[in-house]
Amino acid sequence: MSRSERDATRIVRRWLDAGVTALPDHILSEVLDQLPATPQRRLSWPAWRSPFMSNSVRIVVAAAAVVVVALIGYQLLIAPNVGGPAPAPSPSPAESQAVAPTPSPAPTTAAEFPAGALSVGRHPFTVVGIPFTLEVSKPGWISAPNPDVEGGNVRKGVGTDSSSAWILMWGLDGIYADPCGNEPAPPAGPSVADLASAFASIPGTEATQPADVMVGGLPAKFVVVTIPADIGCEPSQFILWYDDVACGPDAPCARWASDLGSTIRLWIVEVNGTRLTIEAETYEGATAALEEDIQQMIDSIQFE
């Protein structure tokens, strides 16, 4: 005779109620003994870091802040007496050079990736030496270069809630064979298909098979990777893929999972022999409008 659902639930609940509940004292003692050697992780405001933010990026950000302060001082104290054009509304380190008393003629790669809020309209980007433009159709997107990877990110929101999104643009080389163990796999093969296949095979993730798409009128591959809830370590310790340029001592520039349950769409395209990866990450509950906004931006890409 089959038991009713209610009977089965009752039996399961009673079964779960049985068993130990008390944590042995020695476990608690071991935990408390380890506290002094376990530093707390504190985040500076805002409580969010770029998924591939490195020390050098922090230095650039700090430098930009100093330049902004200097610009304000310059405007208040000197500019009224000198005249001349107003500075750009969203100063970046490179833009600041244009209004400084002794401008440097040599723009950096970071200068070719916009910094600051992106107005609605078409904007130029250069990523791993590939120049292109992209149309922003809705407000709220903020752009930040990352000189380490000759690319950067365009984001909306500041966290991992359903209204936030990150679009990262860089040149990726490979994946992590053991994402929780910080163990990179050898670089993927040289083709777009090689890298797309690697993205679809990261242990502990769920991914679609690479699909053929077009980006900027060029053939490209498209893969969707999702971060499940049971990755086995903290998201910030779950390393997904890397750009084989040094971001630290013996460490490639890598990117970790921003949050459990996030969805990362990857477009891989080759332009004049150089491979470019654009990845867009959204979080649980992301609206269709946000997904469409991102897709529109990708569809609007025009390579020069």
Next chain:
Amino acid sequence: MDTDLVVQAQRGDEEAFASLAVAAGNRLHAVAHRILRDLDLAEDATQQALLNIWRDLPQLRDPARFEAWSYRLLVRACYAEARRTQHWAPGLRLVDADEPMADASTTVADRDQLERAFRRLSVNHRAVVVLHHYLDMPLPEVAHTLGIPMGTARSRLHYAMRGLRAALDADARPASREATR
């Protein structure tokens, strides 16, 4: 939960954290044991979870959410422990001699069937069952705690309970057949 203690611990006060750990240790261990079905694994997972709680406590934005947040870190520690030890082949587990019996109406046969069926579930499914049926957490809160969509939590619970119920039915069937012969 005393939110003042949480705030003090967030600022690095080890004594405040010790008070929190004493208060939370038993309930975390109870949940870990029910998910992992192994005392040693549960102790390791609870220990790791408590250390992770201490480490990440400054990142908890709402101290009033400490309890739910601590379950989230505990379940992650259970995932990690399960993956680390790879002890997940279905198998028969002997009931510990000092374990209290649940209820006279939950028969030994029921418990053995449930034990076997529960061990066949993934940790994902076990976590949903334990949070919902042991902690009495409403499904939306289970989903939030585990960081999964509500529909996923519902389907995991449905799948898990279907398996457990089938195990109980399988146990009941031979007896029924015996009775009809």
